[in-house]
Amino acid sequence: MNLLYLPIILPFVTAVACLEFTRWSKATPVIGTIGAVAQLIGAIYLLDEVLVKELIVGHTGGWAAPVGISFVADKLAVAMVVITAIISVVINLYGWAQLDSALIKKHYFALVHFLLMGVNGAFLTGDLFNLYVWFEVMLIASFVLMTIGGTKAQLEGGVKYLVINLVASVLFLCSVGLIYGKVGTLNMADISYHLRDSVDAHLVNSSGILLLIAFGIKAGLFPFFFWLPASYHTLTPTTLALFAGLLTKVGVYALLRTYTLIFESQFELIQPILIWIAGLTMAVGVMGAASHYNIKKILSFHIISQIGYIMMGIAIATPLAIAGAVFYTLHHIIVKTNLFLIDGMIAKHYGTSDLKKLGGLYKWSPIFALLFFIPAFSLGGIPPLSGFWAKLSLIQAGVEANHYFLVATAGVVGIFTLFSMTKIWAEAFWKKPDPETPKFKLPSLREMTPALILASLTLLIGLNGDALFEFSKSTSNQLLSPEAYVKAVLNK
Amino acid sequence: MTLISSSTRVIAPLLILLSLVILYRGHNLPGGGFIGGLTAAAAMMLITLNGVPSKFEKHWNNLSLVLIGSGLVTLFCSFLPSLMTGAAFMEAMWLPTVYLPILGKVKLGTPLIFDIGIYLAVIGFSIKCANVFHANSSSETDH
Numbered sequence: 002m003n004l005l006y007l008p009i010i011l012p013f014v015t016a017v018a019c020l021e022f023t024r025w026s027k028a029t030p031v032i033g034t035i036g037a038v039a040q041l042i043g044a045i046y047l048l049d050e051v052l053v054k055e056l057i058v059g060h061t062g063g064w065a066a067p068v069g070i071s072f073v074a075d076k077l078a079v080a081m082v083v084i085t086a087i088i089s090v091v092i093n094l095y096g097w098a099q100l101d102s103a104l105i106k107k108h109y110f111a112l113v114h115f116l117l118m119g120v121n122g123a124f125l126t127g128d129l130f131n132l133y134v135w136f137e138v139m140l141i142a143s144f145v146l147m148t149i150g151g152t153k154a155q156l157e158g159g160v161k162y163l164v165i166n167l168v169a170s171v172l173f174l175c176s177v178g179l180i181y182g183k184v185g186t187l188n189m190a191d192i193s194y195h196l197r198d199s200v201d202a203h204l205v206n207s208s209g210i211l212l213l214i215a216f217g218i219k220a221g222l223f224p225f226f227f228w229l230p231a232s233y234h235t236l237t238p239t240t241l242a243l244f245a246g247l248l249t250k251v252g253v254y255a256l257l258r259t260y261t262l263i264f265e266s267q268f269e270l271i272q273p274i275l276i277w278i279a280g281l282t283m284a285v286g287v288m289g290a291a292s293h294y295n296i297k298k299i300l301s302f303h304i305i306s307q308i309g310y311i312m313m314g315i316a317i318a319t320p321l322a323i324a325g326a327v328f329y330t331l332h333h334i335i336v337k338t339n340l341f342l343i344d345g346m347i348a349k350h351y352g353t354s355d356l357k358k359l360g361g362l363y364k365w366s367p368i369f370a371l372l373f374f375i376p377a378f379s380l381g382g383i384p385p386l387s388g389f390w391a392k393l394s395l396i397q398a399g400v401e402a403n404h405y406f407l408v409a410t411a412g413v414v415g416i417f418t419l420f421s422m423t424k425i426w427a428e429a430f431w432k433k434p435d436p437e438t439p440k441f442k443l444p445s446l447r448e449m450t451p452a453l454i455l456a457s458l459t460l461l462i463g464l465n466g467d468a469l470f471e472f473s474k475s476t477s478n479q480l481l482s483p484e485a486y487v488k489a490v491l492n493k
Numbered sequence: 494m495t496l497i498s499s500s501t502r503v504i505a506p507l508l509i510l511l512s513l514v515i516l517y518r519g520h521n522l523p524g525g526g527f528i529g530g531l532t533a534a535a536a537m538m539l540i541t542l543n544g545v546p547s548k549f550e551k552h553w554n555n556l557s558l559v560l561i562g563s564g565l566v567t568l569f570c571s572f573l574p575s576l577m578t579g580a581a582f583m584e585a586m587w588l589p590t591v592y593l594p595i596l597g598k599v600k601l602g603t604p605l606i607f608d609i610g611i612y613l614a615v616i617g618f619s620i621k622c623a624n625v626f627h628a629n630s631s632s633e634t635d636h
Contacts, residue, residue, distance in 0.1 A: 020558070
């Protein structure tokens with residue numbers, strides 16, 4: 002049962018070990034990587050146990066729910082924990098190969114592991130206020146990571162990020178307070194249980210909508226996404242890949258949890274809003290990407306449009322749609338992190354991410370081009386890569402549920418996504434290089450290993466999507482019948 | 494001898510003593526590691542403001558990291574009993590209560606270890622802050 006807490010304890014121990022070894026800062030990347038691998042092993046053990054038992058519940062301090070803080074690992078939570086651990090391994094390896102020693106001395110790896118502790122905590126907690134606390138852990142670690150370089154641009158982006166996230170935290174806290182006032186409990190399962198039989202349950206939505214805004218800001222939903230492209234492009238590549246892969250997805254996870262568990266009985270009231278938000282998020286994100294000529298900016302806007310796809314699944318909320326959303330989230334985290342890793346390598350060896358200045362990467366290194374091709378066109382939804390199956394399942398779910406407007410939006414946005422990826426491909430890889438720019442040197446194998454790992458995972462999901470899709474379907478079934486979750490947590 | 498240095502001499506030790514009382518009573522009464530740590534941090538701030546004695550100046554900056562590090566390690570140690578015995582994670586475990594002449598009823602257990610960890614980390618953090626501000630202000634006056 003203590004296995005449940007491993008994804009939180011291991012990053013904590015790793016982070017403290019990194020702090021203790023500050024004086025020998027060269028050792029911290031090694032410690033970080035070992036910690037990340039341990040985290041992955043722990044996560045896989047947890048996954049194994051959850052697949053057998055369906056749900057693992059832990060009551061922290063031995064206080065049973067709803068008095069104590071419960072931690073719950075269901076299939077969704079454990080899938081997110083496993084994918085976080087994979088990203089953790091990759092980011093640590095990449096940081097080890099790429100980071101300046103000045104950044105490493107500033108406790109870089111300790112901060113990364115504190116951040117991962119917050120992310121895992123948010124996935125595993127079964128208590129709304131505890132979720133808030135994990136969000137704060139993430140926010141503090143991410144703010145320091147964001148401004149760690151200390152340049153003017155980073156501080157500017159960091160301040161924007163901090164302010165908008167503080168607003169989100171205040172709204173989240175207000176909502177938590179209001180919900181506690183109305184329902185008298187903050188245990189997610191207990192809230193769900195109380196709302197199910199209450200006649201006045203729809204009144205709780207007035208405070209529930211604050212949650213939607215708070216999580217929407219974290220996830221980068223329309224119309225709260227402005228902070229994301231305004232701050233992400235200033236980050237160190239390693240940090241950028243970590244944030245782009247995981248942070249917005251914690252918001253998505255929280256939304257998924259909110260509307261399948263906490264406000265499950267009130268979903269009809271909120272569904273039209275979610276459908277509009279999903280459509281607009283997709284469209285606005287992709288249009289923003291089309292207007293930019295910097296790889297970092299293009300990819301940042303694509304995070305938003307991809308979040309729109311996941312929201313589409315959450316909004317439609319049929320078993321197939323939720324399965325699609327889960328599948329999409331897992332595929333998206335891998336692909337997005339990988340694209341930013343590759344952009345980081347281009348930026349490091351070329352000194353720029355500006356498409357107008359780049360060119361000829363294909364001629365100089367076909368292997369590197371292939372490495373970009375896989376995640377980029379997976380994001381664009383080319384079969385048989387993983388993004389195709391993700392989009393297909395969502396569109397199929399949309400057609401089955403008669404949401405033709407959303408389906409049409411998703412289709413058009415898909416074409417534009419492909420257009421964006423083609424733009425990067427044509428400009429950076431295909432175009433004749435500017436004769437004045439220095440020649441691109443192939444990054445060392447050590448730098449490319451993380452991207453290779455993720456690219457092979459993308460291929461694996463693409464060619465063998467059935468297994469993951471079956472898992473997503475069973476996750477979706479579990480999410481759509483929250484009675485089992487409530488029963489397991491509350492013991493009634 | 495300025496007012497602040499002579500008052501620091503008296504107030505700082507008293508604050509640290511008070512912080513230890515607050516730390517200890519914290520489990521069932523108002524107080525605990527965080528508030529105790531803040532009280533002790535006030536003493537540390539006074540000492541930094543007053544100018545660290547030159548004997549310690551070199552170690553003062555390291556002290557913050559050592560305190561944060563050892564605080565977090567202590568925190569982790571408080572989890573170990575629950576992890577090893579297979580009880581619920583972070584479940585409180587107490588030694589048998591003993592009665593001592595002056596202190597009265599003494600109850601020691603994992604929550605106190607947890608509080609001590611927080612106490613150390615908070616003090617370390619505040620010393621770090623004080624050092625950063627102090628370094629900035631002294632470099633400004635140099636120019």
